[in-house]
Amino acid sequence: MKYILxxxxxxASWDAYANWSKEDLERNVDFMRAFGKxxxxxxxxxxxxxxxxxxxxxxxxxxxNGEPITDGVFPESKEFLxxxxxxxxxxxxxxxxIAARASAAPGPGGKPGxxxxxxxxxxxxxxxxxL
Amino acid sequence: MKYILLMSxxxxxxxxxxxxxxxxxxxxxxxxxxxxKELDESGEFVATQGLAIPxxxxxxxGEKDGLPVTDGIFPExxxxxxxxxxxxxxxxxxxxxxxxxxxxxxxxxGVPTxxxxxxxxxxxxxxxxx
Amino acid sequence: xxxLDIPIEPLLRELAPQVLGPVMRRFREFSLAEDAxxxxxxxxxxxxxxxxxxxxxxxxxxxVASRRMTDYLRSEIARRKRETAVAVEMDQVAPPDPGTESxxxxxxxxxxxxxxxxxxxxxxxxxxxxxxxxxTTAEVAHAFLVPEATMxxxxxxxxxxxxxxxxxxxLPTVEDRARRxxxxxxxxxxxxxxxxxSSAGPELRRADLSQEAIRLARLVHDVQPQDxxxxxxxxxxxxxxxxxxxxxxxxGELIPLMQQDRxxxxxxxxxxxxxxxxxxxxxxxxxPYQLQAAIAALHDEAAxxxxxxxxxxxxxYDLLRRLSxxxxxxxxxxxxxxxxxxxxxxxxxxxxxxTDSRLADQHRLDAVRAHLLEMAGDRxxxxxxxxxxxxxxxxxxERNYLLRQAARLASEP
Numbered sequence: 049m050k051y052i053l054x055x056x057x058x059x060a061s062w063d064a065y066a067n068w069s070k071e072d073l074e075r076n077v078d079f080m081r082a083f084g085k086x087x088x089x090x091x092x093x094x095x096x097x098x099x100x101x102x103x104x105x106x107x108x109x110x111x112x113n114g115e116p117i118t119d120g121v122f123p124e125s126k127e128f129l130x131x132x133x134x135x136x137x138x139x140x141x142x143x144x145x146i147a148a149r150a151s152a153a154p155g156p157g158g159k160p161g162x163x164x165x166x167x168x169x170x171x172x173x174x175x176x177x178x179l
Numbered sequence: 180m181k182y183i184l185l186m187s188x189x190x191x192x193x194x195x196x197x198x199x200x201x202x203x204x205x206x207x208x209x210x211x212x213x214x215x216k217e218l219d220e221s222g223e224f225v226a227t228q229g230l231a232i233p234x235x236x237x238x239x240x241g242e243k244d245g246l247p248v249t250d251g252i253f254p255e256x257x258x259x260x261x262x263x264x265x266x267x268x269x270x271x272x273x274x275x276x277x278x279x280x281x282x283x284x285x286x287x288x289g290v291p292t293x294x295x296x297x298x299x300x301x302x303x304x305x306x307x308x309x
Numbered sequence: 310x311x312x313l314d315i316p317i318e319p320l321l322r323e324l325a326p327q328v329l330g331p332v333m334r335r336f337r338e339f340s341l342a343e344d345a346x347x348x349x350x351x352x353x354x355x356x357x358x359x360x361x362x363x364x365x366x367x368x369x370x371x372x373v374a375s376r377r378m379t380d381y382l383r384s385e386i387a388r389r390k391r392e393t394a395v396a397v398e399m400d401q402v403a404p405p406d407p408g409t410e411s412x413x414x415x416x417x418x419x420x421x422x423x424x425x426x427x428x429x430x431x432x433x434x435x436x437x438x439x440x441x442x443x444x445t446t447a448e449v450a451h452a453f454l455v456p457e458a459t460m461x462x463x464x465x466x467x468x469x470x471x472x473x474x475x476x477x478x479x480l481p482t483v484e485d486r487a488r489r490x491x492x493x494x495x496x497x498x499x500x501x502x503x504x505x506x507s508s509a510g511p512e513l514r515r516a517d518l519s520q521e522a523i524r525l526a527r528l529v530h531d532v533q534p535q536d537x538x539x540x541x542x543x544x545x546x547x548x549x550x551x552x553x554x555x556x557x558x559x560x561g562e563l564i565p566l567m568q569q570d571r572x573x574x575x576x577x578x579x580x581x582x583x584x585x586x587x588x589x590x591x592x593x594x595x596x597p598y599q600l601q602a603a604i605a606a607l608h609d610e611a612a613x614x615x616x617x618x619x620x621x622x623x624x625x626y627d628l629l630r631r632l633s634x635x636x637x638x639x640x641x642x643x644x645x646x647x648x649x650x651x652x653x654x655x656x657x658x659x660x661x662x663x664t665d666s667r668l669a670d671q672h673r674l675d676a677v678r679a680h681l682l683e684m685a686g687d688r689x690x691x692x693x694x695x696x697x698x699x700x701x702x703x704x705x706x707e708r709n710y711l712l713r714q715a716a717r718l719a720s721e722p
Contacts, residue, residue, distance in 0.1 A: 052230065054260070073215040091463035094455050099183060108297045115263035116279025123203035129185065136455050137431055147239035148247030171229035175563045175706040176506040195695045201716035208709065212560070232700045
């Protein structure tokens, strides 16, 4: 079963991250790298992505004449996706365990961040309704 | 340049979608299928995924005594991710144009859904799946 | 140079277990031997088109794999400080029982190892497809939509589990045989299901998984034609797979059995399944796979859906519930009941299910309930349950199907 583990943050959190010390940043990057390695060694890794800073984010809607309308203005409270992992595991419980690991990623001063990780099942291409 | 195109919605929005009539659903699917075909042919397609509706979704925070702390609340008004596309394109404008196509996909009575699609650049390299 | 006019891939897949068996015996080791055979298969893929098919393809592969094994072991010995460590490891694989030297037994032993109950389903499936099926890691990875490196790691860990549990390279004891065989059949059934239930369209390779499962089931059947459940499983696969082309529309939409265009069913394969099943049933045995095959046969035999022998199907589901009571069987039993005794009776059975269904099956419960409510003429409730099922399912084709049913019903005057 494939799950996506998502790390979301609002603008304030993003800006705070930009002000982390060099050690804090390196420690966090090291953790992420080690975490990815764990996933690969466990044979559950499918993919991972980091998303660029939300000040470059655009919302696109269909325009009147086929030209897309882009807008870069967002409310302060809006949550932006910072990154995600897609994993292939045997059970939802296994997905939550792995998400808990991701959530322990170190923040300022090396303390476990306790970042909330959203765990969602991915839609598969299977169909077995038995009808 | 790799971009991710994010489509989000609310529970109310999903309930709305579920109430569409058959021809509207088919028309919507057809437009997305054609877009998929185009992106396959142009080589711009990298990946797409749909997410299951979050009735059983969980938010996991930290770890107390080795057990994940979970919280399954998704308030009515909260936006959640429905699905995404990852494309490999020459310019941000092209990514916006593709997002515009998704947003143009028709809804009830053929009127474009005009769903907002968030376009973000990827900082890691997404691999093509095939 | 003789041109290679036969396709190599199917030949290599057939030979894979026949090569792994002897190499395992010679070196008394499984994990490295399986890697060595993989490398030999790859070498063949490169060399045979250029140099032509060897006179003895199997011998060629055994020779190349053995050479790789010797290389591996030499570097193992060179790496280790104490040679005794290597010797001890070699002895962890028990010497082969001299009474079972046949090739067929080797394949069976391999299957028993790869499908050992100690392994998770996904590990067993991956390992079986590579070691016994002869698929490449990339092919297995592609079939399950994970990166190649992940699949390689999964298989590597599966082999480590086998090593750690000290599973011997020999047939299971007579007492254990039935249980171990059930594990093998279960893995093959899962592989078949993965291939069969995936949506058609660009992922045509996934459909090959069903073919692969059938091929492996034939292998097992050839080796022990007297085993009724093996025959039953093969028959079930043939009878189910026969319907594949009718299962999805050109747009990839799901078409349920009762609405399929039966002209698209493979009659030859249906006949093969029925013949196999008949010979099995004639022996007087009965097991879950045979029962499921018998049900599939009843569906496949009906020229039109109106001619389906539902009373007989219901009787078989009654039997199946006693042998193998799980939510999916109960759901199908409820549908059959509805077809024979009316939708209200079917719905009553579903009410008994509500409390004990696993979460994972909840959407199916809603879907079947919707279907029966529609039969009963309760349109509004049916729409509600189709939509509830659509919201709960983890499958995109299912979701689309369920939403379309809801939409259809909601718009009827």
